[in-house]
Amino acid sequence: MKDFDHWALWSPEFGKQIIAPWVTGHCYPASWGEQATERPETEFRKAKMLADLPPREVHQSYPFPPKDGSNEPHIPDRLIPTFLLLHDPPEPPVMQVDFDDVRDAETGRVTEEVREIVDRLDAFTEISQSGEGLHVFVRAELPGGLGKFIADLDEAGAIEMYDHGRIVGATWEHVDGTPTTVPERQDVVEELIETYESEQQRDRRERRAAKSDADSWESNTSGIEAAIRNRETESSDRSPYFDIDIRSVADTGEFRRYRSEAPGDQWQGPHPDHGPIHSAPGECTNFGIDPTANTWFCFAHESGGRAIELAAVLADEVDVCCRDLPSNAAQSGWLGDRPLEMLKTCLWLRDRAGIDDETKPPHAALLGVSDLQDVHVRDRDQGILGERNAELCQLLFDELSVDDV
Incomplete structure (x- = not known):
């Protein structure tokens, strides 16, 4: 290193x-x-x-x-x-394998499960700042552009792996019996992910890979179907619901109480919905917002987006957790593909974010109204409402509350 x-x-x-x-x-x-x-x-x-x-x-x-x-x-x-x-690491990157809550700080004992993993990694290992965790450093890359991987261990504690964009809170308290080298361990890392990856994480990774392939394919095609679907929305103004200040939505719960400023005008702290996963609220930074980009990210579940996606997570009526969202929920149009969830989110925001009653909601929310009220649309498969049906759904949206959905 x-x-x-x-x-x-x-x-x-x-x-x-x-x-x-x-x-x-x-x-x-x-x-x-x-x-x-x-x-x-x-x-x-x-x-x-x-x-x-x-x-x-x-x-x-x-x-x-x-x-x-x-x-x-x-x-x-x-x-x-x-x-x-670094955000732009060497190849292969230096990876930190971080074990939390796996070590007795007084006796130095670790679980048998962790001991077996550390032996397989066979690399420089140090004791964490709390004394209750371990850091192992290897050369490897997380598959599928994950960037980070977090999972619970079978016996106790958690395993986290990072290959870029991470500050190492190093102690250099070397664990006796482990090497002082940082070897390549790509095969072991992939085996660990296969062992501990949840079904939701695997689905998310496969969707990310599939989307990457689809983006590559679409860039070399005419994109006719996408053009048909977006014809109405592209011809109209962008809904103000997409431009709500992230601070007005995020600044609640434990995040509001414990958040702190980070470089670049960012805020970090415990997630405003599920809070900390493995640490005390005052020490937790598993959630952050970037007011400049108007975005948020949950480091515990590798998900993020704009204020509207965060509103979907925070609204009890929507029944969406941040673990359900991909890391690029905004770019992938995740919420836009779920009209009823989009509708409930916008109704929830309208009541809490000071949005004018006559503000135009996103097109997907109007599709949600059509589904809820059985409004006949011109082409449901392509999401084409038609001008008159869109006006009708807007009128119905104005009269609905989130409790009606």
Whole structure:
């Protein structure tokens, strides 16, 4: 891992935020997102050199941020070199296999299941910051462009795998008996996914692969059927329901209570619906929103989208969980292919997001009205309502409430 220039600094006192004083000139959290213009990562030697200095000495040249509600600097006890799994990783990527809640912090005992997996990976293994988990580093790529994989283990705890876009909260507390190398383990990773992948995860991965194939095929065809289906919607204005501010929908539940700002004006915290999976709410960052892009992402279930998809998740009447959504729900038109769910979501939003009663709903919501009220449409297979039927469905939509559906 020292051969790669993927290094930064971190401190457990600051959470999983990287520090890159060689770029920023200070020890405040540094931006490192995919769109970051200044890349914060550096060679191992430079990061290690600063980490070896007393933090108060570092503060003289690279100031630390103030404590919350104070003008006093927050100088941590120590800085630790940490490795970044970049958004554009090498081939094969360096992968972090993360085990949570599998180790007794006092005795060091791990479950037999985890011991067997670690033996199969046969790679550098460290104890996590909490003392209750393990990190293993290998060279491998998650199949199907997953990016991350999370599953419960059979005995206890969970396994998580990341091959890009991840801050490693490293401790370098080496587990005795494991190597100090990072070998290629593609076959083992694929076997682990096959063993622990749920039916929903497998279906989602296969849909993603199928969509990728379909996109490739459609780019080389005329797309006549898609043009027929979208003829009406493309000729009309975009529904304001698609442009609702993500903050107005996401800022609720435990997310509202525990959220924190992240680099790039993003917010992170526990999911506003299902909350944490494996950690305390105040320490959880399994959900994030990007107000600039007006999008959200659930890291626990690898799903995301716009405010309208999040509303479908939060509305009890809609009966949709974020585990049901793909990672690109907005681009794939996932909700648009489910007219009744779209209808209930829009009615729920109309009552809670301050949308004017006469605001035009999405075309799919009007299709939901036609299904609910048995309105005859010109071509149901292609989703063509016709102008007069669309007007009728709009009038019916205005009179409906989510309890009527």
